[in-house]
Amino acid sequence: MKRFGSGLLDSSITRLWALVLLTLVTLYSGLAFAADRRELWHSRDQFVALERQESGDNGLVAANDHPVDISPDRLTSILGSIKVRFADSEKPGPLFTTPAIQVLAPHLQKALKQAAPGQDVVFAVFGLHDALYGLAKSPRVTTGRVFFKSGKLNLIVGLVQKDVNEREDRRLSPFTPGSRKTQASGEWTLLTDTPLVRGDWLAFGDDWQAPVVSSPVAEKKVATGPAATVQPAKRSEEVRKPAERLIILKELKEKGLITEDEYRSKRLEILNGI
Numbered sequence: 001m002k003r004f005g006s007g008l009l010d011s012s013i014t015r016l017w018a019l020v021l022l023t024l025v026t027l028y029s030g031l032a033f034a035a036d037r038r039e040l041w042h043s044r045d046q047f048v049a050l051e052r053q054e055s056g057d058n059g060l061v062a063a064n065d066h067p068v069d070i071s072p073d074r075l076t077s078i079l080g081s082i083k084v085r086f087a088d089s090e091k092p093g094p095l096f097t098t099p100a101i102q103v104l105a106p107h108l109q110k111a112l113k114q115a116a117p118g119q120d121v122v123f124a125v126f127g128l129h130d131a132l133y134g135l136a137k138s139p140r141v142t143t144g145r146v147f148f149k150s151g152k153l154n155l156i157v158g159l160v161q162k163d164v165n166e167r168e169d170r171r172l173s174p175f176t177p178g179s180r181k182t183q184a185s186g187e188w189t190l191l192t193d194t195p196l197v198r199g200d201w202l203a204f205g206d207d208w209q210a211p212v213v214s215s216p217v218a219e220k221k222v223a224t225g226p227a228a229t230v231q232p233a234k235r236s237e238e239v240r241k242p243a244e245r246l247i248i249l250k251e252l253k254e255k256g257l258i259t260e261d262e263y264r265s266k267r268l269e270i271l272n273g274i
Contacts, residue, residue: 046123050119054181080096081210082096082192154202
């Protein structure tokens, strides 16, 4: 005679085993994927890595034109030219923050120089972006897949400024790069001065040049007698940049992302550079 409640117990055990099996399969898939990836840089959950070239929709794709040497300055210009507009905002903003670009560009250059024709470069990078209607900033991650082919640097984005939960296990919640096969989804639109290959896919040719931003230089007159000497006023950007870096540095300390000693050392470095 079957005891009352034994069916519930059997069902619970079955569900538990199913959950364990699903977790093991997920972990195995993550480990197998990681084994096919060679990280060149890693900081917290950020990374730049080489992995096997992703195939196209039909399972075939021509080899990349790797290795290739693209200067950090050009990579910085390209990354800095990309804007993103979210569905809940009319005003577009930069896809990458300036500190994120400064970190990412040199590592992308090294990765592209080391990449084989059958490899793609993938990355995940954090940036402090506005939160609470601009009253605070929070870390968000942007990921991408980069490769050079037919004279063009291709970037396929995956995650776009996604909130970072550093308590998550990345084997279960990985930062996935963009994909040739599937367009990344999200309530955002990429904006750039070069035509998009796809909504999440940009390609910058050898003839691409960074947009020239013209800003009139303010001038002030200093009376020194009959004739006035015209002197250029100090550019506002030169004053604003250290101030922005100090604000970001303070936010990093308050969020516990850097130590007090690191904060004081970097603060002194910024002030000495003014």
